[in-house]
Amino acid sequence: MNNSPDSAPAPARRRGRGLPGLPALQPLPTxxxxxxxxxxxxxxxxxxxxxxxxxxxxxxxxxxxxxxxxxxxxxxxxxxxxxxxxxxxxxxxRWLTAADVRDIYALRRVLELSAIDLISEGRAALDTAALGAAVTAGEAAAAESRWRDVGTVNLRFHAVLVASHGSARMDEFFLRLMTELRLGFLAVADPESFHGSYLTRNMQLRDLFGEGRYADARAALTRYLEEAEGPVLAAVSAAREGGGVPRPGG
Amino acid sequence: MNNSPDSAPAPARRRGRGLPGLPALQPLPTxxxxxxxxxxxxxxxxxxxxxxxxxxxxxxxxxxxxxxxxxxxxxxxxxxxxxxxxxxxxxxxRWLTAADVRDIYALRRVLELSAIDLISEGRAALDTAALGAAVTAGEAAAAESRWRDVGTVNLRFHAVLVASHGSARMDEFFLRLMTELRLGFLAVADPESFHGSYLTRNMQLRDLFGEGRYADARAALTRYLEEAEGPVLAAVSAAREGGGVPRPGG
DNA sequence: GTCGGGGGAATTGTTCAACAATCGACCGTC
DNA sequence: GACGGTCGATTGTTGAACAATTCCCCCGAC
Known part of the structure; x- marks a missing residue:
């Protein structure tokens, strides 16, 4: 269990003596x-x-x-x-409501689109390696039909974008939003068609960023978020009316 | 202890039967x-x-x-x-570092200034009554030399502005930032001169909003945030060098 | 049939004593 | 000075017990 961001500089964890290359051991989880x-x-x-x-x-x-x-x-x-x-x-x-989903997507627009603005103005740098790694991980998960993993990695892709703001607190806030959104994804009955389509879009976004076409990337992301919001909204609304979240595979 | 926002609509709390005007009792705190x-x-x-x-x-x-x-x-x-x-x-x-303070003020700029933008574009409404109430409460606290209360009410003033976004999660995030910032305020040695000056500025901001002068308000708030950040930064830096946070009054 | 009250069961909230595990300070040895 | 061992303080966890709350069911009154 970690408090994040770590506000007090932790005492430098003792390095292995005489073996400067060894990493410090992490404490065992409680x-x-x-x-x-x-x-x-x-x-x-x-x-x-x-x-x-x-x-x-x-x-x-x-x-x-x-x-x-x-x-x-x-x-x-x-x-x-x-x-x-x-x-x-x-x-x-926790049960995500339609109002929750709308709030989350509205905030995604604020945070993700403003990150693109920063990047396009040259005021922040995008970690394109991490972006590419997220796409690669998504492809691997899709190849093994691990659709929930595809969704999770997809959210990581977007977190990389938001991390361009360089704010630890914003990163943590976005992570919180993504955690909640994953609850909404549980309500989506067909993870394959839902997550699969966004993998392709992430590749396109990655390419647009790679070519420095930020205005195009911004427009593509705006459409992306609009079109992603709909099915999640529908799924959580249906889940509430139907009395439960559909069980995967059944 | 509350989870906020409340994602699942709570079952409507039973109203007093036959007495429709009575409010529901809140559960006692644990x-x-x-x-x-x-x-x-x-x-x-x-x-x-x-x-x-x-x-x-x-x-x-x-x-x-x-x-x-x-x-x-x-x-x-x-x-x-x-x-x-x-x-x-x-x-x-928790100990707030200079990096923490910078992060918080950077986020305040993003959240508070974008709220003004929304309001000036007519896409959100500012709760001017709550804003005025916060100023009034600040004045009352100052009249009784409750300077820490002045600082706390000041933060409430700014939360009203951010609430114009209409996002429960952003409100909660801002509240979190404000809670942390109060830790930074503890390091300020002279609460009176620090908080007192911002009471006057809140009055000016309230007036600018009341007159619909949003560009002026935006410029004033930008200056405000820059000038507020400095002393908090200096205070927490001094506290870390001096080995502790000055105790109020000595 | 509806409403209200009572009782009981299940569960949560808290307490307590005890033990396990970890860390830091101190001391002794080399 | 560096290293190792010991001890005390503190945290992390356990389990039994009790207090408190909620919910559900049943019964009686109207």
């Missing part, structure tokens, strides 16, 4: 962190769908940890806005 | 929430200065709650970025 990680993966894999209540005792038993540790994990996931809490009623996997 | 609130107040009052370690057992004893409850409160405050955590070392009150 049990609460590991429990949170398992729950997070279950959510993104669609095992715990939006709206699902997560009873503490059941989770504690399943994860073989203490109930207090589960509560700690819940707290971390609430902070990530994956879980929704109500006093005395416990936590549920 | 002990962890109350503990977090006390700690939060202590931080903002300068009792727990940035860098202060908060030992769980001491807090539990002082607050007369269980250590587990203190941990829950810590989690909430970490989520608000008031506390910094490191595994196996516990939590400290």
């Amino acid at each position: 049990a609460a962190e590991r429990a949170a990680s398992v729950i997070r993966d279950y959510i993104f894999e669609g095992e715990f769908l939006p709206g699902t209540p997560l009873p503490e005792a059941s989770l504690a038993q399943a994860l073989q940890v203490s109930r207090n540790t589960v509560r700690e994990a819940f707290r971390a996931l609430m902070s990530e806005h994956l879980l929704a809490y109500e006093a005395h009623k416990g936590v549920t996997v | 002990a962890a929430e109350r503990a977090a609130s006390v700690i939060r107040d202590y931080i903002f009052e300068g009792e727990f200065l940035p860098g202060t370690p908060l030992p769980e057992a001491s807090l539990a004893q002082a607050l007369q709650v269980s250590r587990n409850t203190v941990r829950e409160a810590f989690r909430a405050l970490m989520s608000e970025h008031l506390l910094a955590y490191e595994a196996h070392k516990g939590v400290t009150v």
Whole structure:
């Protein structure tokens, strides 16, 4: 569990003595962190769908940890806005509404388009290597029909763009938005057609950036965001009317 | 403890039956929430200065709650970025660095100035009543020499402006920035001269908005943010060199 | 049939004592 | 001065227990 951004410069972690090339060991994750990680993966894999209540005792038993540790994990996931809490009623996997989706996409427009503006004015640099790596990872995931991974990598592509702002807090905010948006993606019934089409668009965006055609990239991204918003909106609206999020494959 | 924004529409809270005018009762805060609130107040009052370690057992004893409850409160405050955590070392009150201050003010420029742009283009409405109320509250606090309150209300003034975007997530993000910035304000040695000057500027901004002079308001706010950033930057830099945040009054 | 009240079960919120694990300070040795 | 070991303080976790809250079901009154 990390606080991010790290506001106090951490004491330089002790390097291996006499072996200056060795990286510092990262601290082992606590049990609460590991429990949170398992729950997070279950959510993104669609095992715990939006709206699902997560009873503490059941989770504690399943994860073989203490109930207090589960509560700690819940707290971390609430902070990530994956879980929704109500006093005395416990936590549920967060449910994204249509208003949520609209808010997220409006903010994406602000953050992503202004990043392009900065780049085109020469006031920021785009990490084209990271952008290309995200496209490559998306292609690999698509080749193995891992459509949810395609969606996740797609969001990473966009985070690279926003990172051009050079603001740690904006990066973290965008990451938060993307985490929430992944909940919305869970409601999309056909991940392949949904995510697959955006992989192609990311390639086009990558190429437009590579050629310095920022105005074209801006226009393409604007269309992209408009056209991406619709199916997610429809999916979360349908999920609410139908009483649940469609289970993948069923 | 609230998750915000509330993504799932909460079940309509039961209204008093047969008495349609009565508001629904809010749930009582849990002990962890109350503990977090006390700690939060202590931080903002300068009792727990940035860098202060908060030992769980001491807090539990002082607050007369269980250590587990203190941990829950810590989690909430970490989520608000008031506390910094490191595994196996516990939590400290967060320390704002110069880079943090720069990041926050850069984001304020993006969020606050773009709000003015929206308003001047007629694409958003400014809540002038809330803006005026914030100025009035600032004046009252200044009349009683409550300078930290003046600073806090000042931040509320700016949150009203950002709220013109109409985005719940942006509001929350800005609130987060403002919370962090209050940590920076703790490092300012002379709260009166610092906060007092911005009260006057808020009045001027309120007037410019009231007269629809948005370009003037934008220019004034740009200057304001530049001139506000300097002393906070200097204060947190001095605090780090001096080994601590000056305690108010001595 | 509707409404209100009561009871019980399930779950969450908190407490407590204990133990495991980690870190930092201190001391002794080389 | 560097290194290793020990100890104390603190954090991370466990589990049992109890307090508090909510929800659901049933029953009686109208």
